[in-house]
Amino acid sequence: MNEINELLSKIESRDAVIGIIGLGYVGLPLCREFVRGGAKVLGIDVDPRKIEAIQAKKTYIEHIPDETIAEMVDSGLFSATSDLDRLNEPDAILIAVPTPLNKMREPDLSYVEGSMPIRLTQVCVFLYKLMHDELSSNSAGVSATLS
Numbered sequence: 001m002n003e004i005n006e007l008l009s010k011i012e013s014r015d016a017v018i019g020i021i022g023l024g025y026v027g028l029p030l031c032r033e034f035v036r037g038g039a040k041v042l043g044i045d046v047d048p049r050k051i052e053a054i055q056a057k058k059t060y061i062e063h064i065p066d067e068t069i070a071e072m073v074d075s076g077l078f079s080a081t082s083d084l085d086r087l088n089e090p091d092a093i094l095i096a097v098p099t100p101l102n103k104m105r106e107p108d109l110s111y112v113e114g115s116m117p118i119r120l121t122q123v124c125v126f127l128y129k130l131m132h133d134e135l136s137s138n139s140a141g142v143s144a145t146l147s
């Protein structure tokens, strides 16, 4: 079985660990949805206040109540860390760090670069917002690469 099939099989059997880098407005709800789906999730963020809040089962996003954070943590499926050395643990990684537009209205990818390195066998799904006038006015884009 090649690595992709092996990974898909692990995801389907809920044996894969899903890493979500960036636990903000996109990343934290993503964690919630994966945990609700029965997946093991490791959330990673450079902001220690967010990690401390999660460990204390407290929210920092208005539309996610404390109870939801508590359910996620108590499920045993979700943990959060600011230790970037743990980036080698997940089988698949979703990146949800800021991508502010620069003067040319192109996404500044420095935060994404800051969330590297990632193991070669990990699938990186990079969420980004396409705000370029010629492309779309307000849509979310997803690209997946196997690095």
Ligand SMILES: NC(=O)c1ccc[n+]([C@@H]2O[C@H](COP(=O)([O-])OP(=O)(O)OC[C@H]3O[C@@H](n4cnc5c(N)ncnc54)[C@H](O)[C@@H]3O)[C@@H](O)[C@H]2O)c1
Pocket (backbone or CB within 6 Å): 021, 022, 023, 024, 025, 026, 027, 044, 045, 046, 047, 050, 096, 097, 098, 099, 111, 112, 114, 115, 116, 127, 128, 129, 139, 140
């Ligand atoms: N918020 C939205 O409504 C929305 C909608 C569509 C797309 N997006 C896109 O989703 C992405 C994330 O947006 P957001 O609103 O969740 O941002 P956010 O600012 O709420 O959260 C980003 C998180 O990433 C963390 N972070 C920054 N650098 C990091 C690093 N190197 N390693 C680990 N964590 C790091 C920050 O501490 C922060 O908690 C952006 O590309 C954004 O354009 C957002």
